[in-house]
Amino acid sequence: MLIIQHNLFIWSGSSEKIISKKFGELVLMEYIWSFLEREWVDAADKSILDSQTKFDEVSNKVAKALKNTGGFLNELAGNEPIALPHTLWFGILDLAQNLIQRSSLIATYGLCYYLAIESLNRAPSSFIQFKSIELLLHLYNIDNKVFSMIEIDFDQYTQKLSENNLEDSLEKFRNLLTFVKEKYLEDLKILSNNTGKGKEGKGKNLNQNSYLKKEQISNSNILDVIADEITCPISSEPTDQLCILKCQHMLALSNLKKLKQKICPNCREKIEDNDIRYLPQNSIYKNLYTKFLNLDIFYLQLN
Numbered sequence: 001m002l003i004i005q006h007n008l009f010i011w012s013g014s015s016e017k018i019i020s021k022k023f024g025e026l027v028l029m030e031y032i033w034s035f036l037e038r039e040w041v042d043a044a045d046k047s048i049l050d051s052q053t054k055f056d057e058v059s060n061k062v063a064k065a066l067k068n069t070g071g072f073l074n075e076l077a078g079n080e081p082i083a084l085p086h087t088l089w090f091g092i093l094d095l096a097q098n099l100i101q102r103s104s105l106i107a108t109y110g111l112c113y114y115l116a117i118e119s120l121n122r123a124p125s126s127f128i129q130f131k132s133i134e135l136l137l138h139l140y141n142i143d144n145k146v147f148s149m150i151e152i153d154f155d156q157y158t159q160k161l162s163e164n165n166l167e168d169s170l171e172k173f174r175n176l177l178t179f180v181k182e183k184y185l186e187d188l189k190i191l192s193n194n195t196g197k198g199k200e201g202k203g204k205n206l207n208q209n210s211y212l213k214k215e216q217i218s219n220s221n222i223l224d225v226i227a228d229e230i231t232c233p234i235s236s237e238p239t240d241q242l243c244i245l246k247c248q249h250m251l252a253l254s255n256l257k258k259l260k261q262k263i264c265p266n267c268r269e270k271i272e273d274n275d276i277r278y279l280p281q282n283s284i285y286k287n288l289y290t291k292f293l294n295l296d297i298f299y300l301q302l303n
């Protein structure tokens with residue numbers, strides 16, 4: 001996974017411009033989605049309690065081991081190797097967080113936002129909850145206008161927990177949310193102290209209620225941007241199978257096959273078969289498809 005990311009960044013960063021940065025990010029996002037999709041299926045198979053118990057067990061073990069630091073290594077060696085469940089899931093969310101840092105594409109932010117939301121909703125343990133919250137706070141820190149709805153998302157999540165009578169989980173999640181927010185603020189402080197400039201302005205109100213805009217902010221904007229990225233200019237529909245042409249324009253594979261003249265419908269550059277790059281977006285498309293449909297309904301209502 002990391003190797004794929006590394007290669008893509010080198011690839012897209014090279015002066016030859018074999019693939020554009022945007023293309024690289026879209027490919028990477030598709031990978032991330034397809035990996036997490038598998039994790040979600042796995043998680044759905046097991047009960048929430050199962051994973052949470054396992055998680056508590058492991059974290060207790062770590063806490064115990066940390067208390068008597070003297071025998072720390074012995075303790076670790078004596079026990080079975082510590083295997084936190086869902087480390088891959090956690091790692092992928094971390095990768096997404098990393099990607100946000102380097103990216104300037106709103107579509108990438110948006111895809112990471114939905115990644116975090118879906119992960120939070122399916123989170124089998126506080127381990128994943130923690131990372132999802134962190135990712136959302138991170139997005140908020142990058143653009144607090146676009147991602148001003150995260151507080152509503154947290155509210156909705158807690159509401160969901162209380163509706164399902166998961167009092168324990170609810171209490172745990174509230175504590176976790178406070179904890180992660182505080183931790184994130186600390187991290188920001190350290191960052192801004194180190195660089196001596198910049199970021200403190202953006203995130204400073206994070207733990208005050210002043211930034212909690214209670215008005216219903218529609219997240220259709222982000223969806224719109226994502227949909228745009230995977231929309232074929234011929235059919236004007238989001239699609240799961242795109243092709244990138246040499247001129248960096250793209251169109252749906254199915255429409256490429258239908259072209260009578262092999263020229264780019266956008267800039268009329270001749271299409272050479274060797275220069276077509278296939279860009280699958282199956283996982284992203286599959287997971288966001290219903291949201292795109294709602295988007296259409298949303299716009300129908302507007303008009």
Ligand SMILES: [Zn+2]
Pocket residue numbers: 245247248249264265266267268269
């Ligand atoms: Zn073109």
